[in-house]
Amino acid sequence: MYKRNKFVDFIYLISLLVLVNLIAYFISSYSYLNNPTISKNVFINRTLRTLDDSNYIYFGDLSNSYLYVEEIKYELDFDSYDDNYFIFYTVIVNEDINVNFISLDSNTIYNDYFNLYFYGQLTD
Amino acid sequence: MANSKKCIFKNYRFYLCLLISFAVFALAVIFKDSFYRIWIAVKDFGISIAYYFSQLFFIDNGLIVTVNNLVTFPGNTTIVPPSTGTVIPVNYDLFEIKMSMYWNSLINSQTMAKFLVAVINQVAIFFRWFLILIPGIIALYFSYKNIFTTNQKDYFEDSIQLSRWKKFKAKILNPIFDWVNDLLLFILGHKYFWIIWICCFGVYFNLFSIVIDFFAYYFYFVVSFDFENIYVQFYKLFLDLEIIFTTIPWPFWIVIIVIVFDKIRKNWAYDTLDHHEFMNRGFINGCGQATFIVGTPGTGKTTALTDMSLSQEVMFRNKALELMLKAESEFPNFPFIKLEKSLQEQFEKGSIFSLSSCAKYSRHLTNIFFELYKEGEMGECKKLLFDYDFNTYGLRFDDGSKIIDFLSKVDSEHSVLEIYCKLYFIYIFQSSMIVSNYAIRSDKSFQDLGNLPLWDYDFFRTDSAHSLDRENSNVSHILDWDCLRIGKKMIEKNTKSNAFEFGVIVITEIGKERGNQNDTRGLKKNDDFTNQLNDQFNNFLKLVRHSATVDNFPFIKILFDDQRPESLGADGRELCEKVVHIKEKSNPKTKLWLFRFESIIFDFVEGHFNSFHKRYRFWRSDNTLFSYFIQNAYSKIYKYYIRLFNTFCYSEQRIELESSKLDSKVNSSKYYLSYKKIYSYRFATDAFSDYFYKKAALSKVGIDALPSFRCYRASLNELHSEHSYLFNSLLGPVLQSSKPPESVAARRASRATFPPRNEQTKGNPYSSQQHGYNSG
Numbered sequence: 001m002y003k004r005n006k007f008v009d010f011i012y013l014i015s016l017l018v019l020v021n022l023i024a025y026f027i028s029s030y031s032y033l034n035n036p037t038i039s040k041n042v043f044i045n046r047t048l049r050t051l052d053d054s055n056y057i058y059f060g061d062l063s064n065s066y067l068y069v070e071e072i073k074y075e076l077d078f079d080s081y082d083d084n085y086f087i088f089y090t091v092i093v094n095e096d097i098n099v100n101f102i103s104l105d106s107n108t109i110y111n112d113y114f115n116l117y118f119y120g121q122l123t124d
Numbered sequence: 125m126a127n128s129k130k131c132i133f134k135n136y137r138f139y140l141c142l143l144i145s146f147a148v149f150a151l152a153v154i155f156k157d158s159f160y161r162i163w164i165a166v167k168d169f170g171i172s173i174a175y176y177f178s179q180l181f182f183i184d185n186g187l188i189v190t191v192n193n194l195v196t197f198p199g200n201t202t203i204v205p206p207s208t209g210t211v212i213p214v215n216y217d218l219f220e221i222k223m224s225m226y227w228n229s230l231i232n233s234q235t236m237a238k239f240l241v242a243v244i245n246q247v248a249i250f251f252r253w254f255l256i257l258i259p260g261i262i263a264l265y266f267s268y269k270n271i272f273t274t275n276q277k278d279y280f281e282d283s284i285q286l287s288r289w290k291k292f293k294a295k296i297l298n299p300i301f302d303w304v305n306d307l308l309l310f311i312l313g314h315k316y317f318w319i320i321w322i323c324c325f326g327v328y329f330n331l332f333s334i335v336i337d338f339f340a341y342y343f344y345f346v347v348s349f350d351f352e353n354i355y356v357q358f359y360k361l362f363l364d365l366e367i368i369f370t371t372i373p374w375p376f377w378i379v380i381i382v383i384v385f386d387k388i389r390k391n392w393a394y395d396t397l398d399h400h401e402f403m404n405r406g407f408i409n410g411c412g413q414a415t416f417i418v419g420t421p422g423t424g425k426t427t428a429l430t431d432m433s434l435s436q437e438v439m440f441r442n443k444a445l446e447l448m449l450k451a452e453s454e455f456p457n458f459p460f461i462k463l464e465k466s467l468q469e470q471f472e473k474g475s476i477f478s479l480s481s482c483a484k485y486s487r488h489l490t491n492i493f494f495e496l497y498k499e500g501e502m503g504e505c506k507k508l509l510f511d512y513d514f515n516t517y518g519l520r521f522d523d524g525s526k527i528i529d530f531l532s533k534v535d536s537e538h539s540v541l542e543i544y545c546k547l548y549f550i551y552i553f554q555s556s557m558i559v560s561n562y563a564i565r566s567d568k569s570f571q572d573l574g575n576l577p578l579w580d581y582d583f584f585r586t587d588s589a590h591s592l593d594r595e596n597s598n599v600s601h602i603l604d605w606d607c608l609r610i611g612k613k614m615i616e617k618n619t620k621s622n623a624f625e626f627g628v629i630v631i632t633e634i635g636k637e638r639g640n641q642n643d644t645r646g647l648k649k650n651d652d653f654t655n656q657l658n659d660q661f662n663n664f665l666k667l668v669r670h671s672a673t674v675d676n677f678p679f680i681k682i683l684f685d686d687q688r689p690e691s692l693g694a695d696g697r698e699l700c701e702k703v704v705h706i707k708e709k710s711n712p713k714t715k716l717w718l719f720r721f722e723s724i725i726f727d728f729v730e731g732h733f734n735s736f737h738k739r740y741r742f743w744r745s746d747n748t749l750f751s752y753f754i755q756n757a758y759s760k761i762y763k764y765y766i767r768l769f770n771t772f773c774y775s776e777q778r779i780e781l782e783s784s785k786l787d788s789k790v791n792s793s794k795y796y797l798s799y800k801k802i803y804s805y806r807f808a809t810d811a812f813s814d815y816f817y818k819k820a821a822l823s824k825v826g827i828d829a830l831p832s833f834r835c836y837r838a839s840l841n842e843l844h845s846e847h848s849y850l851f852n853s854l855l856g857p858v859l860q861s862s863k864p865p866e867s868v869a870a871r872r873a874s875r876a877t878f879p880p881r882n883e884q885t886k887g888n889p890y891s892s893q894q895h896g897y898n899s900g
Contacts, residue, residue, distance in 0.1 A: 002769060003711040004724070012724075013721075013724065021243075028235075029226065032235060
């Protein structure tokens, strides 16, 4: 029958466990990006004011926000934060985003609030 | 046909399938967006086709291609379905950004913490289930213990619980399974039902839309080379597939993933076996016309010998087909199919049965042709050559080095007609190509639609039941050694002695038949009887390729095996180009992914089951519900495992390849033995067992009748009774002078506790001869 070495079996099982967990980890990490846990209403007045307590902001879901994207501007200053946090301030102004939504009538902005999603932990 | 239609209408399953069909149609209400989606896809396709042709013919009609637009469903104010917006970013820039975020967040304490929390939650859920199951496990444990408290002797009687279960199974479960099985068979037998259902779900799950959109983008892309919008297509693909991901429940996905993974890993393992087979064939080809395999018992030399013969047979048929196709390329307008049909008629009549009869047939045709040609009967000539227009297409071909004739009176052997007849005979003939001194089973599976039959050479994917069927099997021809003797023959007028022309000669234990110089000492060439010196066996081996060569390729292979190369005389041995030394055989290996994991599980289950089963068999002989379930569950696992093992495992033989002169450089190599190929009742490892069976049948007593030693030290009498050369020579003078004295130890032992052998086993045929002496 199929002969095996117990030590190799042990290494094999451990490797298998690690592999399965790694795959799960990779998938989970992506899903954490897609499932924001915290959302807040942010005041918009033609100029986006980021919350001081965020470490980064993601605008991937603007399509649901009835927002005339062209008018988003940003003022972010992360210099005061710890370097260990991720900073993606390049996210926010992206003219290509506008291309997809420019056809939306600006009248669709019926209030000045929209959801911003925060990924990761808010700083204290 | 009409009857079968009537029968369908009387079958209630038909109406059940109709009901299911209506239910499937009714699902359209839920998946109504899919119909809009397919309409958009068709529109995209139409516009893309128009765009394709307009670009192809440089028509600038201002057509705007819609395949790159995202779909807006009626009633939705958003472009993108809300649930997908966050999974895949809407454009490539966002995708880049998201990927950047993803990689940055990958090695991050928060992500890791989140993942750990998720893992702990899953473990907690598992333990919650475990806690629920604990009472059941405890009950199971006590019932398990309870099994061994009584000594049951109801031989194979069912317990009350098991009887009830069997009744329940027979009256309720089996009818349900049978009913479901019948329904499935009915559905499979009436394809219009399941095709309609598959089509419906294809529409509902946007599968048709995806295919149509793919072609829409394809026709747009090949004229525009718009790389920028490729991402949009992926995005649309994901949106289209979302419905299938969200509708089908996750357990179903697990089943699908397992099935797909299993399929992929098996294909991979089959590919590995194929690769090994081709490596083996390369090895066999490199060994020359005659090969001598040697190795100690247990290294698998006869197994390798058999394996090589099977591969060689396949290679011969392949080669014959290859050369036939080459001949067709030389004379592409000759109606070879008509020639084949004519040959088949001759096979059936029995007028063609060998290569020489093929030659006779083709030479006969050639002679008639040239006679008719001489007489100017061109019409008859054409008719003779199966309406081949030889005036237009010719009967000669210059291959650069020589002129190849289709018909030749002078050099008929090299004419394409004769070569093709012989090749077709080699390719098509139905019995085994192997001639051996032990039985070898080979496959005889081929497909024939009435044109050119194609042999199925797959050793690994065929179903065992199919390949073991007598109709699909060939067993090797019995080797008549007179066929291999061109000198004196054992039977003077042996009618079969000239029957062998081509094929694979396989001889196991050649040394015992032919012997070496020592074995043949005393024999003379001019002896009246046939012996190893005057039968000219070696000359036959030297010349046999002349009878088997067709189109300059020798269709002959000679394979021998024995324990030592020196067992065969030097002349015979040196006829073999190579001596294959099998050094060792590896443990079973496999390239089937996760088989080790399955093997670990199986060993765990097997160990526990065997322990349980032995104990159960010792205490009880009745059938309980518990043992019934355990045994049947284990049996299922065992059958699954052993099937995988035998299908995908193989052994590697470490081989040293040496020139037959036995003083040359040794090359190392490997030979692969696939279990599926070689252990599929190909040969019997105890090929000559019938002799020993008959020999043993002559005896009136068995092993139990052989006397046992009286104690752990043998007496002189006992040594003498061994009839050994050694002890006879040692004890001879002693025994002749006086009766051998019994040893002191033997006397002591005989006075000790052990009764004489005959008293001990009297009346008990099963009593063992083990007395515990080995401890000393």
